[in-house]
Structure formats: structure tokens, C-alpha cells
Amino acid sequence: MAMMMNAAASVIKTFASISPMTRALHASPGSKKIVGVFYKANEYASKNPNFVGSVERALGIRDWLESQGHQYIVTDDKEGPDCELEKHIPDLHVLISTPFHPAYVTAERIKKAKNLQLLLTAGVGSDHIDLQAAAAAGLTVAEVTGSNVVSVAEDELMRILILVRNFVAGHNQVVNGDWNVAGISYRSYELEGKTVGTVGAGRIGKLLLQRLKPFNCNLLYHDRLKMDSEMEAQTGAKFEEDLDAMLPKCDVVVINMPLTEKTKGMFNKEKIAKLKKGVLIVNNARGAIMDTEAVAEACSSGQIGGYSGDVWYPQPAPKDHIWRYMPNQAMTPHISGTTIDAQLRYAAGTKDMLDRYFKGEDFPAQNYIVKEGKIASQYQ
Amino acid sequence: MAMKRAATSVIRTVCGPVVADPLPISRSLHASPGSKKIVGVFYKANEYASMNPNFVGCVENALGIREWLESKGHQYIVTDDKEGPDCELEKHIPDLHVLISTPFHPAYVTAERIKKAKNLQLLLTAGVGSDHIDLQAAAAAGLTVAEVTGSNVVSVAEDELMRILILVRNFLPGYHQVISGDWNVAGIAHRAYDLEGKTVGTFGAGRIGKLLLQRLKPFNCNLLYHDRLKMDPEMEAQTGAKFEEDLDAMLSKCDIVVINTPLTEKTRGIFDKERIAKLKKGVLIVNNARGAIMDTQAVVDACSSGQIGGYSGDVWYPQPAPKDHPWRYMPNQAMTPHISGTTIDAQLRYAAGTKDMLDRYFRGEDFPAQNYIVKEGIVASQYL
Numbered sequence: 001m002a003m004m005m006n007a008a009a010s011v012i013k014t015f016a017s018i019s020p021m022t023r024a025l026h027a028s029p030g031s032k033k034i035v036g037v038f039y040k041a042n043e044y045a046s047k048n049p050n051f052v053g054s055v056e057r058a059l060g061i062r063d064w065l066e067s068q069g070h071q072y073i074v075t076d077d078k079e080g081p082d083c084e085l086e087k088h089i090p091d092l093h094v095l096i097s098t099p100f101h102p103a104y105v106t107a108e109r110i111k112k113a114k115n116l117q118l119l120l121t122a123g124v125g126s127d128h129i130d131l132q133a134a135a136a137a138g139l140t141v142a143e144v145t146g147s148n149v150v151s152v153a154e155d156e157l158m159r160i161l162i163l164v165r166n167f168v169a170g171h172n173q174v175v176n177g178d179w180n181v182a183g184i185s186y187r188s189y190e191l192e193g194k195t196v197g198t199v200g201a202g203r204i205g206k207l208l209l210q211r212l213k214p215f216n217c218n219l220l221y222h223d224r225l226k227m228d229s230e231m232e233a234q235t236g237a238k239f240e241e242d243l244d245a246m247l248p249k250c251d252v253v254v255i256n257m258p259l260t261e262k263t264k265g266m267f268n269k270e271k272i273a274k275l276k277k278g279v280l281i282v283n284n285a286r287g288a289i290m291d292t293e294a295v296a297e298a299c300s301s302g303q304i305g306g307y308s309g310d311v312w313y314p315q316p317a318p319k320d321h322i323w324r325y326m327p328n329q330a331m332t333p334h335i336s337g338t339t340i341d342a343q344l345r346y347a348a349g350t351k352d353m354l355d356r357y358f359k360g361e362d363f364p365a366q367n368y369i370v371k372e373g374k375i376a377s378q379y380q
Numbered sequence: 381m382a383m384k385r386a387a388t389s390v391i392r393t394v395c396g397p398v399v400a401d402p403l404p405i406s407r408s409l410h411a412s413p414g415s416k417k418i419v420g421v422f423y424k425a426n427e428y429a430s431m432n433p434n435f436v437g438c439v440e441n442a443l444g445i446r447e448w449l450e451s452k453g454h455q456y457i458v459t460d461d462k463e464g465p466d467c468e469l470e471k472h473i474p475d476l477h478v479l480i481s482t483p484f485h486p487a488y489v490t491a492e493r494i495k496k497a498k499n500l501q502l503l504l505t506a507g508v509g510s511d512h513i514d515l516q517a518a519a520a521a522g523l524t525v526a527e528v529t530g531s532n533v534v535s536v537a538e539d540e541l542m543r544i545l546i547l548v549r550n551f552l553p554g555y556h557q558v559i560s561g562d563w564n565v566a567g568i569a570h571r572a573y574d575l576e577g578k579t580v581g582t583f584g585a586g587r588i589g590k591l592l593l594q595r596l597k598p599f600n601c602n603l604l605y606h607d608r609l610k611m612d613p614e615m616e617a618q619t620g621a622k623f624e625e626d627l628d629a630m631l632s633k634c635d636i637v638v639i640n641t642p643l644t645e646k647t648r649g650i651f652d653k654e655r656i657a658k659l660k661k662g663v664l665i666v667n668n669a670r671g672a673i674m675d676t677q678a679v680v681d682a683c684s685s686g687q688i689g690g691y692s693g694d695v696w697y698p699q700p701a702p703k704d705h706p707w708r709y710m711p712n713q714a715m716t717p718h719i720s721g722t723t724i725d726a727q728l729r730y731a732a733g734t735k736d737m738l739d740r741y742f743r744g745e746d747f748p749a750q751n752y753i754v755k756e757g758i759v760a761s762q763y764l
Contacts, residue, residue: 039564039565039566039569040566041566041570042566044566044567044569044570045566045570047570047571048570048571051566051569051570053569054566054569100565100569101565150574150576151574154545154549154574154575154576154599155545155549157545158542158545158546158549158551161538161539161541161542161545162542162546162551165538165539165542165719165720165723166719167542167546167716168555170694170716170717170719171552171714171715171716173716173717174701174707174708174713174715174716174717175708175709177703177704177708178717179699179700179701179717180717181423181484181485181717181718181719181722182423182424182425182426182428182429182435182438183428184716184717184719185435185437185484185719185722185723185724185727186425186428186429186431186432186435186438186724187431187432187724188719188722188723188724189723189724189725190534190535190538190723190725190726191538192534192538192725193725210598211598211599213598214594214595214597214598215538215595310554315563316563317558317563319561319562320561323558324558324559324561325559329558330555331554331555331558332551332554332555332557332558332568333554333557333558333562333563333564333565333568334565335549335550335554335565335568335569335572336549338565338569338572339549339569339572339573339574340569340570340571340572340573341573341574341576341577342574343569
């Protein structure tokens with residue numbers, strides 16, 4: 001195989017010690033073992049030449065990696081002590097995973113992974129990694145920030161409309177041979193004039209607000225940071241400092257925060273009870289931000305008039321996950337950030353970071369989630 | 381009960397068979413004194429009628445105008461039974477003065493029914509779209525046909541954008557997996573795309589088309605429109621859309637086609653096998669306009685072959701769609717019954733607009749100009 005690139009700045013450290021500096025992110029010379037965990041496409045793999053996010057296409061970087069002398073192992077088998085991923089934990093250098101089929105990188109796995117230096121998320125959202133453990137072990141964690149933002153914002157707006165217009169009930173009638181306009185229209189509304197609040201107004205939240213603007217809603221946002229006035233004018237949204245003051249005003253609530261220790265289970269029975277009766281909720285953020293059981297109960301009682309999202313805990317969602325069978329839901333598997341367009345973006349971004357890793361160069365600053373023992377602020 | 385008498389009302393007799401008298405003014409639209417018989421055809425709500433006080437568009441709530449009409453001494457009969465020679469509607473055809481109908485459960489007002497309806501003066505559409513009426517026959521018979529122009533425009537534009545996203549993002553296969561207990565991201569993602577950067581063309585850019593384009597603007601697509609009329613430059617800037625004078629030239633460029641024309645003799649069946657074959661392979665089509673603009677079987681064939689990658693709309697021919705309508709069972713579809721213009725918000729608007737026109741009819745006053753579809757023997761230009 002062709003020669004490997006030797007980074008001028010690379011520093012060789014031993015892996016035996018545990019201080020954060022010991023696993024500096026410079027590829028030592030020699031072949032690296034890179035493992036990628038993606039979802040399997042099976043018969044769909046060949047249907048679209050741009051379907052790079054699957055196991056079969058492996059981000060489209062196999063040739064490139066192998067031509068540099070590296071080992072690239074790709075699997076979808078990630079759960080349990082006997083899975084394919086577990087076999088490679090002890091000696092892999094880099095682990096690539098995606099939120100759509102996440103490899104849960106626990107403290108235990110980190111301990112076993114003696115060669116591990118770099119955890120890359122092909123996509124956005126690194127909560128499937130124990131970030132504290134990764135920081136303590138001196139690992140670097142990075143994602144392809146921005147690769148999914150348009151995709152998810154579009155998808156959220158689609159779900160808002162699906163819920164507010166009661167689309168799923170209509171489609172179900174069609175495939176069941178029915179026609180009962182009243183059974184849909186008694187609770188089908190325009191989005192115009194309704195109050196929509198986004199919990200979190202980062203990259204995705206802002207793009208959503210911009211797309212909502214021509215709908216002439218009452219737009220509210222809650223975030224750690226207030227937007228500058230120019231951005232507020234662009235989005236037409238009003239800042240709500242107090243989340244619990246914003247929520248009861250909303251006809252529609254959209255979740256746009258990462259999953260962190262602070263946000264885990266935030267939408268529990270108490271918080272849901274304070275929302276408007278019949279509220280519509282869109283959650284493409286993370287399933288674990290919601291209390292699973294509380295959502296199912298509220299959908300059954302009608303406290304939640306409609307719940308739509310593409311995120312679950314855990315993923316893949318088991319066959320008997322209660323959100324599949326509760327009323328008032330418009331769920332899908334985790335797809336919003338893995339459109340073909342987004343796949344091409346995160347494949348390119350992952351390749352770019354691997355390239356920089358081999359060369360000993362820094363990544364784009366906004367991609368770091370854990371760097372030199374520090375966790376990015378949005379995860380604290 | 382006392383009735384209001386309009387100062388300017390003129391009494392005309394309606395005599396002789398309607399068909400023999402070709403003069404358009406023989407049924408001038410002023411309510412003669414006396415009780416009028418008003419028939420409304422709406423969809424039934426059954427158990428849903430009481431679930432929402434604003435659910436005015438159903439038979440049970442009858443646009444919310446029963447008390448108002450009856451307090452003026454008029455007779456108001458409301459039914460959903462509209463098909464066949466023995467239906468409830470047919471019983472009232474011979475003597476009704478006003479017939480109100482909605483596109484969501486349309487009463488097909490044929491030339492035959494017009495002939496039988498000796499007292500008929502006014503056909504009102506509670507909503508938008510009067511193609512369920514034989515407009516030429518109505519014009520020849522001197523009837524007035526009017527609809528609540530604008531009552532549905534926001535509703536339908538929002539709904540069209542929803543359907544564009546549902547198709548381009550491949551939502552329904554995802555939903556079906558969920559309720560089937562499955563999880564197969566690849567089965568959805570292999571043909572899920574962002575809307576950004578795609579070419580979207582609207583066939584027709586009237587009220588609804590323009591509102592759709594405005595809502596599409598922040599998605600950063602390539603927006604095209606074809607219409608009888610070119611927009612002024614200010615509106616083009618607002619919508620960010622480019623005029624395409626030649627429909628077929630536009631269609632061949634589109635990843636997504638949205639139908640926004642009324643159903644007229646010119647547009648009936650315009651999307652036939654030949655035209656569909658000229659679209660991009662895998663094109664996505666959204667049609668909330670009228671089912672009969674499409675050739676039913678041609679759409680089925682194209683969805684089955686993949687020439688149409690996704691078809692979504694709320695309109696069918698006929699309506700209600702029968703249990704065995706092939707669009708229910710073809711692949712690549714995201715259909716619903718006819719609902720986009722009958723949101724609660726739209727119902728309140730078209731109920732208010734219908735009441736307003738009835739009020740003007742009783743007083744002998746004109747309707748808002750844009751509401752007329754047939755007036756004094758002339759059919760509105762969009763239907764020609």
C-alpha cells in the first residue's frame with residue numbers, strides 16, 4: 001500500500017498514562033485503525049450513488065483511507081458484549097459514528113479502548129458519548145457542526161404543519177378506504193396567527209425561525225443567549241428569558257437543544273401539565289429530553305394534541321417502544337439529518353477532519369465537542 | 381316572522397321554462413319579498429360536531445347561520461345527501477331559491493338540475509372553486525354564481541408547502557415504519573432530500589400560488605412560475621420567483637411541480653400520460669387544486685413506474701373518492717381527503733363570507749366584485 005503521510009508536528013506519546021495530555025491528537029506514523037458505525041442499507045445501497053451514509057458506502061472514503069495505508073472497518077453491529085464493534089474497541093484509534101445509528105461510547109468502552117484517540121460524529125450530536133469520561137481520558141471528540149442544520153430546520157417545519165393540519169389522520173383515512181372530512185377538519189388549523197415557541201435558538205432554531213417568518217405566526221424563542229437585534233428582526237422572533245413563562249403561551253413547541261445533563265428528562269409530567277391543553281410538540285433534538293412515559297400519557301389524554309419527531313431513546317427504537325402506538329403521534333425513525341444532501345456534507349466534513357488528524361492540524365473550531373480535557377459549553 | 385324588505389329590490393316573476401327563456405336578466409338577483417328556501421350541502425360531522433364550537437362547516441353546525449336565517453323568516457335545509465335521483469338534495473331542487481355547497485363535499489349542479497330548479501337564483505360556494513357547477517348552463521339560465529374568494533388562500537398555501545416537504549423528505553415511509561414496529565433508516569434516507577437548492581415550479585400563480593412562493597422563499601430553492609399573467613417586478617422580488625412563459629419548458633426543469641390553477645375546460649386532464657412523461661424522472665407533484673386536472677390512470681401508472689417519485693394532494697375526482705379509487709393504493713402517494721381549505725380558520729372565514737353574501741342578496745346589494753364566478757350571463761375569466 002502507498003506510503004503514509006508523516007505529519008511534521010506529530011508527537012508520539014505513550015498510551016499507558018492517563019493524564020489528558022497523553023492522547024494528543026496527532027496521528028503517530030503508521031497505519032491507523034479506523035472503525036465506522038453506520039446504518040445498513042441492504043437493498044437500498046445501490047439505489048442512489050450519493051447514499052454515502054450507509055455501511056455499504058462507508059462515507060465514500062474507503063479508497064482514500066486504504067490508499068493511505070490505514071485500516072477501515074465498517075459495521076452496523078454495535079450492541080452487546082459480542083458485537084462486531086466490541087471486538088475492535090481494544091485497538092482502534094478512531095471511532096466514527098452517526099446519531100442515526102449511534103455507537104454508545106460508555107466510560108467502560110473508553111477504558112477498554114487503549115489506542116483510542118479520536119471520536120468523530122458523522123453528523124451533529126455527540127450525546128451518545130460519555131463526554132466527561134472522554135474528557136478525563138484525554139480524547140478528542142468532534143462533529144461536523146452545521147452539516148445538518150438546514151435539513152433539520154426544514155424537517156421541523158414540515159412536522160409543525162403535519163400536526164397543525166392533522167395530516168396523518170387524513171392519510172390514514174385514504175389508505176383505509178375512508179372519506180370523512182369532519183374526522184380531520186374538526187381539529188385542523190392554519191399555522192398563521194398561532195404562537196410557536198422554540199426551546200433553544202442555536203443554528204437550527206434560527207434557521208427554523210427564518211423559515212417560519214412568512215407564515216405570520218407569533219414567534220417566541222428561549223435560549224441561553226439572546227440574539228442580536230438584527231437577527232431578531234430577520235427571524236421576527238421575541239426573546240423569552242423565562243422558559244416556564246414562554247411555554248404556556250405556545251400552541252406549538254419545538255425542541256432545539258442538545259441532550260445534556262441539564263436537559264435530560266426536562267419535559268416531564270409536571271412541565272407537560274403546564275403547557276396549553278392540546279399543545280403540539282415537535283422534537284427532532286433528542287428523545288431523552290422528554291420523559292418517555294409522560295409523553296405517552298399526555299398524548300393519550302389529549303394534553304398533548306400532537307407529538308412529532310425523529311428522535312427516540314434508545315435508538316434504534318425497539319419494536320415495542322410506546323411512542324409507536326400512542327395516539328396523536330407523527331413519528332419517524334431518526335432521519336431528518338441524514339438526507340442525501342446532509343450525508344454528502346457530513347461525509348465530506350468527516351473526511352476533512354480525518355485528513356487534518358493525519359496531518360496533525362486542528363479541526364474547524366466549531367467542530368470540537370471535547371478538546372484537551374474541556375467539554376464544549378452547550379454540553380455543560 | 382317579519383322579513384327585511386330591501387328598498388331597491390325589484391320583483392320579477394320567474395315564469396316559463398328556464399331553458400326556453402334565454403335572457404340572462406330573467407332571474408336578476410334580488411330577493412323578492414317572502415320567505416326564501418335556502419339549501420346547504422355540507423359534510424356530516426357526526427361525533428366530531430360537538431368537539432369544537434368553531435366547527436361551523438359541517439351539516440350539524442350549518443355555517444352557524446341557522447338562527448339568523450330563520451329569524452328572518454327563511455327556510456334553511458341542510459343535508460349531506462347529494463348523490464343520485466332519490467337523494468335529499470334532489471327533493472328540494474324544484475323549489476329552492478339558493479343552493480350553498482362546498483368543494484369538500486360538492487353538490488354537482490348539472491345542466492339537468494339547473495333545468496329542474498325553477499326557483500333557483502343563486503349558487504353560493506362556501507369556499508373557493510365552483511367547478512362542481514356547469515357554469516355555462518348557469519350563465520345561460522341567468523343564475524348568479526359566487527364564492528368566498530380568498531377564504532382559503534392561506535390554508536391551501538400552507539398545506540401545499542407541507543406536502544412539498546412530506547414528499548421531498550420522504551416522511552410517510554418513515555411513519556409507516558414506526559407504526560409497523562420497524563426501524564430502517566436506509567429505507568427512508570436513500571431518497572430523502574433537503575428542499576434547499578431544488579427547482580420548484582408552480583403551474584398557476586394566482587392568490588394561492590403567490591402565497592406559496594412567499595412561504596417558499598426562505599428555503600433557498602430555485603422558484604419558477606407559469607401563469608396567464610406575469611407578476612409585476614415588485615411581487616416577483618417578494619416571491620423570488622422567475623416567470624416561465626412556456627409551461628412545458630418550465631415543467632422539464634422542475635424537481636417539484638405544484639398545481640395552482642382552477643379546473644376549467646382548458647385545464648381538465650391537462651396532466652395526461654404525454655405531459656407526465658416529459659417531466660423529470662422521479663418528479664414530485666403537489667396538487668391541491670382539482671383532481672380532474674390530472675388524468676387519473678396516468679398518475680397511477682407514473683407512480684407505479686417511478687416516473688412520479690411522489691404525488692400528494694387533497695383533491696380527487698369524484699369527491700368523495702370511492703373506496704376503490706386507484707390513488708388510494710398506488711405507491712409513492714401522500715394523499716388525504718379534501719381538507720386543506722376547510723381548516724377551522726377557513727371555515728370561520730367562508731361561513732362569514734357566505735352569510736355576508738346572503739345578507740346582500742336579501743337586500744338587493746352587489747357582492748364583493750371578486751366573489752362573482754357567473755354574473756349576468758358572463759363567466760369569470762379564470763374559468764374561460
